[in-house]
Amino acid sequence: MDPGNGSDVLPEELTASVESFFDTAPPLQGSSLISHKLQAFIDRNSKSSEGGGPVRVVCVTSGGTTVPLEQRCVRYIDNFSSGHRGAASTEYFVKAGYAVIFLHRRGSCQPYCRYLPEDSFLDFFELGEDSSIQVCQSHSTIVKKAIGDYQNAVERGQLLKLPFTTIFEYLQVLRMVAISMRPLGSYGMFYLAAAVSDFYVPWESMAKHKIQSSSGPLDMRLSQVPKMLSMLRKEWAPMAFCISFKLETDGNILLQKADMAMKKYHMHVVVANLLATYKREVIVVTDNGCINVCSQDEYSDVEEEMIKILVDRHSKYLE
Amino acid sequence: MDPGNGSDVLPEELTASVESFFDTAPPLQGSSLISHKLQAFIDRNSKSSEGGGPVRVVCVTSGGTTVPLEQRCVRYIDNFSSGHRGAASTEYFVKAGYAVIFLHRRGSCQPYCRYLPEDSFLDFFELGEDSSIQVCQSHSTIVKKAIGDYQNAVERGQLLKLPFTTIFEYLQVLRMVAISMRPLGSYGMFYLAAAVSDFYVPWESMAKHKIQSSSGPLDMRLSQVPKMLSMLRKEWAPMAFCISFKLETDGNILLQKADMAMKKYHMHVVVANLLATYKREVIVVTDNGCINVCSQDEYSDVEEEMIKILVDRHSKYLE
Numbered sequence: 001m002d003p004g005n006g007s008d009v010l011p012e013e014l015t016a017s018v019e020s021f022f023d024t025a026p027p028l029q030g031s032s033l034i035s036h037k038l039q040a041f042i043d044r045n046s047k048s049s050e051g052g053g054p055v056r057v058v059c060v061t062s063g064g065t066t067v068p069l070e071q072r073c074v075r076y077i078d079n080f081s082s083g084h085r086g087a088a089s090t091e092y093f094v095k096a097g098y099a100v101i102f103l104h105r106r107g108s109c110q111p112y113c114r115y116l117p118e119d120s121f122l123d124f125f126e127l128g129e130d131s132s133i134q135v136c137q138s139h140s141t142i143v144k145k146a147i148g149d150y151q152n153a154v155e156r157g158q159l160l161k162l163p164f165t166t167i168f169e170y171l172q173v174l175r176m177v178a179i180s181m182r183p184l185g186s187y188g189m190f191y192l193a194a195a196v197s198d199f200y201v202p203w204e205s206m207a208k209h210k211i212q213s214s215s216g217p218l219d220m221r222l223s224q225v226p227k228m229l230s231m232l233r234k235e236w237a238p239m240a241f242c243i244s245f246k247l248e249t250d251g252n253i254l255l256q257k258a259d260m261a262m263k264k265y266h267m268h269v270v271v272a273n274l275l276a277t278y279k280r281e282v283i284v285v286t287d288n289g290c291i292n293v294c295s296q297d298e299y300s301d302v303e304e305e306m307i308k309i310l311v312d313r314h315s316k317y318l319e
Numbered sequence: 320m321d322p323g324n325g326s327d328v329l330p331e332e333l334t335a336s337v338e339s340f341f342d343t344a345p346p347l348q349g350s351s352l353i354s355h356k357l358q359a360f361i362d363r364n365s366k367s368s369e370g371g372g373p374v375r376v377v378c379v380t381s382g383g384t385t386v387p388l389e390q391r392c393v394r395y396i397d398n399f400s401s402g403h404r405g406a407a408s409t410e411y412f413v414k415a416g417y418a419v420i421f422l423h424r425r426g427s428c429q430p431y432c433r434y435l436p437e438d439s440f441l442d443f444f445e446l447g448e449d450s451s452i453q454v455c456q457s458h459s460t461i462v463k464k465a466i467g468d469y470q471n472a473v474e475r476g477q478l479l480k481l482p483f484t485t486i487f488e489y490l491q492v493l494r495m496v497a498i499s500m501r502p503l504g505s506y507g508m509f510y511l512a513a514a515v516s517d518f519y520v521p522w523e524s525m526a527k528h529k530i531q532s533s534s535g536p537l538d539m540r541l542s543q544v545p546k547m548l549s550m551l552r553k554e555w556a557p558m559a560f561c562i563s564f565k566l567e568t569d570g571n572i573l574l575q576k577a578d579m580a581m582k583k584y585h586m587h588v589v590v591a592n593l594l595a596t597y598k599r600e601v602i603v604v605t606d607n608g609c610i611n612v613c614s615q616d617e618y619s620d621v622e623e624e625m626i627k628i629l630v631d632r633h634s635k636y637l638e
Contacts, residue, residue, distance in 0.1 A: 066397070069396070070568070072568040072594055072595075074398060074399045074514070074566070074568065074594065075396060075397070075398055075399065075516075076396070076397055076399065077388070077394060077395070077396050077397070078385070078394070078395055078396070078397045079393060079394055080393045080394065080395065107426060110441075112441060113441065122429075122431060122432060122465060122466055122469045122470075125462075125466050126466070126470075127463060127466050127467050127470065131463060131467075133452070133453075133454050133459075133462060133463060133466065134452075135452050140452075143452060144446060144450060144452060146441060147441055147444050147445070147446050147452065148446050148450075150441045151441075151445075151446065195393070197394075199536070199537045208568075209567075209568045209569045216543065217518070217540055217541060217542050217543065218518045218540070218541040219538070219539070219540050219541075220538070220539045220540075220541070221536055221537070221538050221539075222536060222537040222538075222539070223536050224535065224536065247393070248528075249389070249391040249393065249527075249528045250528045275391055275393065276391075
């Protein structure tokens, strides 16, 4: 087992920029409720499972973060991500027996809802003659399966959903989750599929009011978001099994970038994917080689096979 | 009736920047299907209504537009808007007998769905013992009302939904809608509640690939979006009754900004609102004064009274 490089020292510059990020971030709304929910979830799942050892817990991050450009936010920069990957992966982790903390962008794709209509789910339902609600015949099977599977996951206490919108919320909640998961040691896993902004506008240097459009072109300078993966690995939850994602548009630099991320942030696995093919193709990059995973056809999920591989890697890590 | 200032000449500079915007925009996906749907909707609704005259048709725009920062889009700038105003207003326009073209941001709030859960509508439903789908008792009434009202609007042919995401899609579809509505003359109305970007990155000067984060802070220069309200009023649909919105965060400049917009773009009405209070308070600005509209309590919509005033104004305009 990799002790997590917990002994390495973080560069002072990074520690300072991380501190400054959290110190100047707007306060997290509802943080005591989040903390309470988290603690209850971890407590329930850190007791021995039926099979013997403690339950494995994975934090799945999903969807894109926003970067506000104004303090009273009208405009913001957003990162593209439907959240489909995180939602699908959550379902397969639940199926594999994991308890899942689903840290997701508000309004992004939700587990068990992937095949349901997004904009106008009213089209799925009809009012019967006795004014009872009926599901259109054509969709009856998938809607019933969705409701059933979701209810099961919730009743078994295997699913905790925590939402975020901005980069400030995301990183504050991620830190809370990681610190709560620290006692789980190597039974904890981070599956960091969210599309996190690389750049942001520090809260203090942000425009207070809506930027006016009357005065010609707009020039903006964005700062780099401190690399929190290092904090996660070295400080917040050093024993947890960590998987990060690398999305690129240019195939020529993809594997090189994935490899760099793995070394730089001491990830156990990096999942590399290209924007053009990410739905059906990923490369699982580990320290002893790469595994290509493709979905069999348009009706199967690439996440199914990928999660099997990751669960297997996690088992080996636990040994 | 105001002849729409159709005789005024557009400044050459504006015409040139509008032409350049459309010429360099990425081609609109599915434009022939949109055009077909629009034509069928206008044809059906331009026939005489039961009461005599033609049906009034309103184009309600709703939600925020995005501005891509990369051609293979990973990052974009977004404008804050839940789309709640546009969705609520659509319901009241339908109630008042209008046919509504609901031009909305994908994933934003939809008419008749406002009281339904956003993220996890699975929580509303239960599987009965015979595995039939049931609505939780507590939400049964509002879900039934939503499905019933929505079905009525669709069956009467009073609702056409057209989605957009980027500023390029929004302005291309708006132009198509406006030109299709031109034959309706003054029976047409535009209710421009969408939060449209003031700035954009011209497609040709946009980064082809994902902007890399390794090289320090990010500097960006955004160009102004040409003022399309002038095109709408003078070229696309000069006889239509036009209402635009002004959202500000600073109360000190709100009415002045609304007044400027009215004069500059020859709007018939400008609805002014502040970010802090827009859900319950608006000011309807017309050429003979302002009307303050507030919602009675937290259970009533400010849109109900506002749409009454606007329908009344439209009637006077038709006389």
